[in-house]
Amino acid sequence: MSPDKMIHMANQIATFFKSQPGDEAAARIAAHLGDFWEPRMRRQLLDHVATGGEGLDPLVIEATKQLSAPAD
Amino acid sequence: MKDFIIPWDDTDKGTPAKTGAPVTLTIDGFEVTVPEGTSVMRAASEAGIQVPKLCATDSVEAFGSCRLCVVEIEGRRGTPSSCTTPVAAGMVVRTQSKKVQKIRRGVMELYISDHPLDCLTCAANGDCELQDMAGAVGLRDVRYAAGENHFEVRQNGEANPRYIEKDNSNPYFAYDPSKCIVCSRCVRACEEVQGTFALTIEGRGFDSRVSPGAANDDFLTSDCVSCGACVQACPTGTLQEKSVIELGTPSRSVVTTCAYCGVGCSFKAELNGDELVRMVPWKHGKANRGHSCVKGRFAWGYAHHQDRILNPMIRDSIDEPWREVSWDEALGFAAARLKGIQQKHGRRSLGVITSSRCTNEETYLVQKLARAVFMNNNTDTCARVCHSPTGYGLGQTFGTSAGTQDFDSVEHTDVAIVMGANPTDAHPVFGSRLKKRLRQGAKLIVIDPRRIDLVRSAHVGAAHHLALKPGTNVAVVTAMAHVIVTEELFDEAFIKARCDWEEFAEYAEFVSDPRHSPETTEALTGVPAEELRAAARTFAQGGNGAIYYGLGVTEHSQGSTTVMGIANLAMLTGNIGRPGVGVNPLRGQNNVQGSCDMGSFPHELPGYRHVKNADVRAIFEQQWGVEIDPEPGLRIPNMLDAAVDGTFKGLYVQGEDILQSDPDTRHVAAGLAAMDCVIVHDLFLNETANYAHVFLPGSTFLEKDGTFTNAERRINMVREVMKPLNGYADWEVTQALANAMGANWTYTHPSEIMAEIAATTPSFAGVTYDLITEKGSVQWPCNEAHPEGTPLMHVDGFMRGKGRFIVTEYVATDEKTGPRFPLLLTTGRILSQYNVGAQTRRTDNNIWHEEDVLEIHPHDAEQRGVKEGDWVKLASRSGETTLRAKITERVSPGVVYTTFHHPDTQANVVTTDFSDWATNCPEYKVTAVQVMPSNGPSDWQEHYTALATRSRRIEAAE
Numbered sequence A: 001m002s003p004d005k006m007i008h009m010a011n012q013i014a015t016f017f018k019s020q021p022g023d024e025a026a027a028r029i030a031a032h033l034g035d036f037w038e039p040r041m042r043r044q045l046l047d048h049v050a051t052g053g054e055g056l057d058p059l060v061i062e063a064t065k066q067l068s069a070p071a072d
Numbered sequence B: 001m002k003d004f005i006i007p008w009d010d011t012d013k014g015t016p017a018k019t020g021a022p023v024t025l026t027i028d029g030f031e032v033t034v035p036e037g038t039s040v041m042r043a044a045s046e047a048g049i050q051v052p053k054l055c056a057t058d059s060v061e062a063f064g065s066c067r068l069c070v071v072e073i074e075g076r077r078g079t080p081s082s083c084t085t086p087v088a089a090g091m092v093v094r095t096q097s098k099k100v101q102k103i104r105r106g107v108m109e110l111y112i113s114d115h116p117l118d119c120l121t122c123a124a125n126g127d128c129e130l131q132d133m134a135g136a137v138g139l140r141d142v143r144y145a146a147g148e149n150h151f152e153v154r155q156n157g158e159a160n161p162r163y164i165e166k167d168n169s170n171p172y173f174a175y176d177p178s179k180c181i182v183c184s185r186c187v188r189a190c191e192e193v194q195g196t197f198a199l200t201i202e203g204r205g206f207d208s209r210v211s212p213g214a215a216n217d218d219f220l221t222s223d224c225v226s227c228g229a230c231v232q233a234c235p236t237g238t239l240q241e242k243s244v245i246e247l248g249t250p251s252r253s254v255v256t257t258c259a260y261c262g263v264g265c266s267f268k269a270e271l272n273g274d275e276l277v278r279m280v281p282w283k284h285g286k287a288n289r290g291h292s293c294v295k296g297r298f299a300w301g302y303a304h305h306q307d308r309i310l311n312p313m314i315r316d317s318i319d320e321p322w323r324e325v326s327w328d329e330a331l332g333f334a335a336a337r338l339k340g341i342q343q344k345h346g347r348r349s350l351g352v353i354t355s356s357r358c359t360n361e362e363t364y365l366v367q368k369l370a371r372a373v374f375m376n377n378n379t380d381t382c383a384r385v386c387h388s389p390t391g392y393g394l395g396q397t398f399g400t401s402a403g404t405q406d407f408d409s410v411e412h413t414d415v416a417i418v419m420g421a422n423p424t425d426a427h428p429v430f431g432s433r434l435k436k437r438l439r440q441g442a443k444l445i446v447i448d449p450r451r452i453d454l455v456r457s458a459h460v461g462a463a464h465h466l467a468l469k470p471g472t473n474v475a476v477v478t479a480m481a482h483v484i485v486t487e488e489l490f491d492e493a494f495i496k497a498r499c500d501w502e503e504f505a506e507y508a509e510f511v512s513d514p515r516h517s518p519e520t521t522e523a524l525t526g527v528p529a530e531e532l533r534a535a536a537r538t539f540a541q542g543g544n545g546a547i548y549y550g551l552g553v554t555e556h557s558q559g560s561t562t563v564m565g566i567a568n569l570a571m572l573t574g575n576i577g578r579p580g581v582g583v584n585p586l587r588g589q590n591n592v593q594g595s596c597d598m599g600s601f602p603h604e605l606p607g608y609r610h611v612k613n614a615d616v617r618a619i620f621e622q623q624w625g626v627e628i629d630p631e632p633g634l635r636i637p638n639m640l641d642a643a644v645d646g647t648f649k650g651l652y653v654q655g656e657d658i659l660q661s662d663p664d665t666r667h668v669a670a671g672l673a674a675m676d677c678v679i680v681h682d683l684f685l686n687e688t689a690n691y692a693h694v695f696l697p698g699s700t701f702l703e704k705d706g707t708f709t710n711a712e713r714r715i716n717m718v719r720e721v722m723k724p725l726n727g728y729a730d731w732e733v734t735q736a737l738a739n740a741m742g743a744n745w746t747y748t749h750p751s752e753i754m755a756e757i758a759a760t761t762p763s764f765a766g767v768t769y770d771l772i773t774e775k776g777s778v779q780w781p782c783n784e785a786h787p788e789g790t791p792l793m794h795v796d797g798f799m800r801g802k803g804r805f806i807v808t809e810y811v812a813t814d815e816k817t818g819p820r821f822p823l824l825l826t827t828g829r830i831l832s833q834y835n836v837g838a839q840t841r842r843t844d845n846n847i848w849h850e851e852d853v854l855e856i857h858p859h860d861a862e863q864r865g866v867k868e869g870d871w872v873k874l875a876s877r878s879g880e881t882t883l884r885a886k887i888t889e890r891v892s893p894g895v896v897y898t899t900f901h902h903p904d905t906q907a908n909v910v911t912t913d914f915s916d917w918a919t920n921c922p923e924y925k926v927t928a929v930q931v932m933p934s935n936g937p938s939d940w941q942e943h944y945t946a947l948a949t950r951s952r953r954i955e956a957a958e
């Protein structure tokens, strides 16, 4: 998927969880990504973060620390 | 095999059923007990005594005009009509006496004297109540000489001024005034059942005639929506299906379910041999209660359309013409390619798309193909592009994605919110049921950018129409909550008992912030604050409040958030868990609900259980004897992205046309073109098939057994009415493909597939074909706790325990208007066509909708020099297309609207790849566009038409 599209989608998710009360936003973003993003997509996101994560909401970067690396 | 023709009692009891306290009376010496308010006629019928009748039928209220149904009642003078006389306790009725017989014969004599006596050649011969009644009353001679009448074309050598020619304008039924007995059943059916008010009785006395629309109208030009209710109600051959005129009266019938929309109407398919003669809505159908719309009733001709492909076809590459081959060769070819792809590109390089048009059993097998044969979770369904946000939003708040009510519930609703839905077009039978309730006095709030028909139509109107700017749903819903919370209109007792109070407190604090007030949000939503306040008050204080919503809610980048906002509103006002209330997603296609239930989504197994849960996987691993991938699979848009990236290479698509139905056509085309094996399993060479390597012919809903699940979670039987023209039902084809890949499946009937579903899925545990057949239909959850199914959800508590209020912050979509694209495009559908139109376009329904048009406000049109009917170019950052303009005030200035039923228009060339944050459901409902005059098709349209023509070539068989 194009990097722009991936960044846009990840940031949309962050925007929602940011608006929720409490301080678990990063954990909930990570859970959402783990539940709905196929391994290839998570890998692409993690790779992007590894190279600086340009364009990503800081919360997404925070969340990726808790994101399980795809099995296989 | 079992005979599925069920001996239901279809007797016309003359007047509608009532629900009052029991009343006991005596009819011809027999005691009978019926609810208060029942007519004597119906009471007699309950006792097995049919009183002769003409103007009464049990689909409409009695009118009492023919006087054929007269009876004698002890202690009452004269001979009252039994259809208009309500029962009373202790009443003693005689339905047969010299006196009433004489009256009845006189009545019949008068009718017959103005009726042509060509019964033997009449299309209604054998199916005519006038004939039956003439027999029943013992009419033996007609003493009146034919004087002035309505049926002779010429009289005394001159044209008969009373004779009116047959009206053949409607493609599906004819109106022959010469046979009309002016019983007004049709007029009442159009008013009471359909709610369209297209028919009137013109003139008085002997001169009175049924007339569609205004003076110069025929059926086609009138308001008639061709639902067929009047045709069913007509006791004579006056209003008659053209298929019956052509093919003769049917001799057998099979009860089945409409395959068009999510209402899921039950029909009787009436046949001679294996030739379908007509589809008649079944009065015991619990979703439709005997009503239907033009699609299910009449638009079934596509089953025999010449375009239907009946033999499998293959080709090495998509530039080649198709080659017709045997089933074995096609399946062998497909299996070899798929296996080759997996060897080269890995396990996750293949996927499937299940169909919301196919049965539950078929869908179940397709996702099983992905999970148990491809060994991955790459399965998705077109529900992705419509109701996936409902799944997520309601799942988060209530604990299940299911709609909470049955359709009957609307009969108890006092205030209905219809949001982002257009029921009279997209869910017509529900639309009619809602209108009926509105005519009884319920209030309506419409939240939609467009002035849909419900806002103002015959005898109903909306109390409030919040014509919001596309993309501001969350702001409007949150502002309504603001009013309800700050004006303290919420149902504290309900919230305390049923919801998490702490979460409510947080939520209340959030919505109370002045930035959510209607006054503040007015600037962005375009909804006047006072109007919004008034609507919120009406909803909170008006009694039973129900929310019905459609794709105008879900197909947004904040679709899931809006669904949560709707759930919040229902909980705030205590409108959950009883008749007349609830949150009701109106599903698009017939089996959207079912395809979701059956595990079509890449992250969940059947019954909405996430694949990450080892205990759930274990159930299926044991059943299937394979190991299930614990990782979620790709969703449709992700599959296409992966295809463009080169890691996704093979796709099996059952009964969907993603090229036409999914957004950003060019991206879809690029994804499909990048794959090595696209298998399309469908009735026709659809648009997606232009990019396919294997075509497997599909079967229609008339040609297979199975079940559909409608928007009420109601599991309805689909029954094989005739044998599949292509040789195999769709479930057999999927099984053959799986077996060609080495799966060794051995289903011999869909009931065995349902048994497997029941064995693995708790909410279906109690479902069997026998139970559905016995009950007519069953609403899931159906299990030990609810052995007969569940009409209303969350009655004693929410699925998830406590209902959860979720904060819904409005976020503007990134799809913004600007100087290049100053208008907002939103999309929808119309009554006569269905989704991508593959079926309806192949019927006479085209008479009502030949092409997609662009609705534009006069102000915007004038600015651009666009006139009614002009070709215009519609451009967005994704692409452009051309279509004709229709100038109308239904849309607000700044908003344009179109449908997407026709492949030539390709409205989705224009839609973008933005999607719902939670589910990737595409943002169909908001695209920034520009409109300008044009003189012909866009480059893409021309390019595409050429490609489609080339791609559809079929090599002549040697």
Ligand code: SF4
Pocket: B186, B189, B190, B194, B196, B197, B198, B199, B212, B223, B224, B225, B226, B227, B228, B229, B230, B231
């Ligand atoms: S077909 Fe339906 S809408 Fe048309 S006149 Fe008959 S009842 Fe009315």
Ligand code: SF4
Pocket: B179, B180, B181, B182, B183, B184, B185, B186, B187, B210, B233, B234, B235, B236, B238, B239
């Ligand atoms: S058209 Fe049929 S239903 Fe209507 S008034 Fe005439 S006979 Fe009765």
Ligand code: SF4
Pocket: B258, B259, B260, B261, B262, B263, B264, B265, B288, B292, B293, B294, B295, B296, B297, B427, B428, B429, B430
């Ligand atoms: S299309 Fe929908 S409303 Fe019309 S007959 Fe079929 S199920 Fe009923």
Ligand code: FES
Pocket: B052, B053, B054, B055, B056, B063, B064, B065, B066, B067, B068, B069, B070, B081, B082, B083, B084
């Ligand atoms: S049937 Fe009762 S008056 Fe016609």
